[in-house]
Amino acid sequence: MALPIRSALRSAGRYVARNPLSVVRIARHAVNLRVAVPLDAIRWLVTHTPPGKNTPTDVTIAARPPAVNIGATVELMGTKLRASSSIFVEELRVSDEELRTTLRLADVDMKVLGNSDSPIGGLLKSGALDLSKPGNLVNFMPKKPPVLVDAQDDVIVLDLMQVPKLAGNERLRRVLSALTPVMSVSALRTEGDYLLLALRATPAGFPKALSAARAA
Secondary structure, three states: OOOOHHHHHHHHHHHHHHOOOHHHHHHHHHHOOEEEEEHHHHHHHHHHOOOOOOOOEEEEEEEEOOEEEEEEEEEEOOEEEEEEEEEEEEEEEEOOOOEEEEEEEEEEEEEEOOOOOOHHHHHHHHOOOOOOOHHHHHOOOOOOOOOEEEEEOOEEEEEHHHOHHHHOOHHHHHHHHHHOOOEEEEEEEEEOOEEEEEEEEOHHHHHHHHHHHHHO
């Protein structure tokens, strides 16, 4: 199901009307090679994305600069939980071979919703699980997602290129091979109520990018 484009445009117009200085802020960041995305836009996208079978519900997104705090109701190992965490992006590596991000999780909280006799529910209620090291808990998942590269203590490493649909998308790989030699992502953080994607220009990579564009 496609997202409602007209509704998105109307929402964007209302956001600008309520926040007239947002255009100036976004333009200022753009001059400094930063893409500024209002968190309200991400909240709208999450709310209007059709849910899947195992999609988290009641998602909340808040800035905890430089981190972003995300909360959601999820089902883990047959147990319904309310989970939240502040997420710091430690490293980003973007190329036609990998879309890798290293995340550090802090202030992790999990609460069991309703009555549950599952093992994980019992461990959470008893306080036996060390939520300060969520990466270690991830390693106990019976079926790990393909994007999960590594998890240890409070650090989780993901690579979206491990998703077969993305890895097999030749158009995406051609675009990345043409862009990443001259423009790379250096950081992802929050500032105010914005998510900032910081870019780094590399003019020396222009010949490689031009060659990749011609090959495409």
